[in-house]
Amino acid sequence: MKIVFKIIPAIFLLTAAIRVNAQNKRQWQDIDTSGFHTRSQNSKNGFTLITINKDSLFSAETLQRIKNAFWQIYPREVKRYNKKALRTVTILIGNDYKGVAATLNGVVKIDQDWLTKNPEDIDVFTHELMHIVQGYTYNVPDNWLTDGIADYARYTFGVNNSKSGWALPAFQNGQSYKNSYRVAARFLVWVEQYKNKNIVKKLDEALRQGNYQPAIWQKLTGSKLDELWTAYAANPMLKTQ
Template sequence: MALGAASLLLFSACSKSALISPDQEKEPLSGTQQVTAAAATPIGTVIYTSNGYKLTFTNNAGGFDDATRQKFVDMYFSIYPQLLNRFYTSATKQVTFVIDPSYNGVAYTSGTTVTYSAAWMSSHPQDVDVLTHEIMHVVQAYTGGTPGWLTEGIADYVRYKYGVNNGPAGWSLPAWSSSQSYTDAYRVTARFLVWLERHVRASIVNDLNTALRNKTYSSNTWVQLTGKSVDQLWTDYSNNPAL
């Protein structure tokens, strides 16, 4: 998907609250206004709503690129509804983004809040699909000790399938190598899931997501879905890893 006229129209259609600065009294928000792009996003909080979805965007970083803020808002209202419709229709429709100048990682999700590193986005402005990975974690919201490698693999599968700027960001699924394991998580596991989807069971990711959400996932889930263990499936993949 490309960010073009359609996403800009979607962005313009979102209602926006008055800007709240950190030192202002937090009064009830009211009214709407058109979003106007600027060189830098002001510090503070803005609330956007569209078609029943809400995004609270808090910027704590001076000089944060406003073009990146606009892409984040566009992408949220474009991609997040697709993820709900496919993976969990009862997921929250209210999400918070925080731009944190003190966070030294890339991004992380806690509950319904996604925190992004201001430094990372400044030095990697094309890597906006970090958002695509992280909002899938909001949809997942798995509980009960689900395997982290599979949770992260599904999130990177989603980045691969729904990302809008992976190529320019230099992000891609890695070629298979004998040093890999399906438990490597992230892109390695994501590529394995794409292979399974294309060659074994078209609904495999949806089915695994459902099992993880319903707390019915176990090592036997792979056998129930495909007739083979995950180790046997990995061997098949390793013998013919072409997508």
């Protein structure tokens, strides 16, 4: 079976949402704990967090901060976007995934080397948690939106973005919403501020239900997607948060 995934340069602090077939979904969830590992499980208000650490040298402080971030972030994302999202989430810290982080079926795998070198980048987890909330079960037509919305969630719900040096990028000529991630996230913030305050919620809902069509942009804002980008490029200033 072939696994298709996106390789993302670490310099952009990007993460990947993996789409795989049923067999590889099982492989993703089958976590090898034959070597060193610690496992903890905590439940609160209907949510359960399972944490597996396979790095004996990994910082206990960073691990606790990740756990704390889950309780600060995930229930809020679920409440805002998808009340039917999974209630049990597993975090795996180790070398099972190389490339910052990735998520599938409620299992978030974070590269231990990335967090060891970048201990302030706690909100990489915020991005991944939003992928669980999204729960898209098919190939999204405008796939730039998947990670654009996840980075929008990181911007909105993040607890440590400033300390990690993560921020939405300033607009530059040559950018496109198809750049996805932070570029798309900033565009979504602009559309939210100037056109429709519920745009992200509506787009996410349509994507999850499988009825997203490009015409939704005009329905929700009065303008087509490319027309919105042109207006954004002409005046990309965001309102003060």
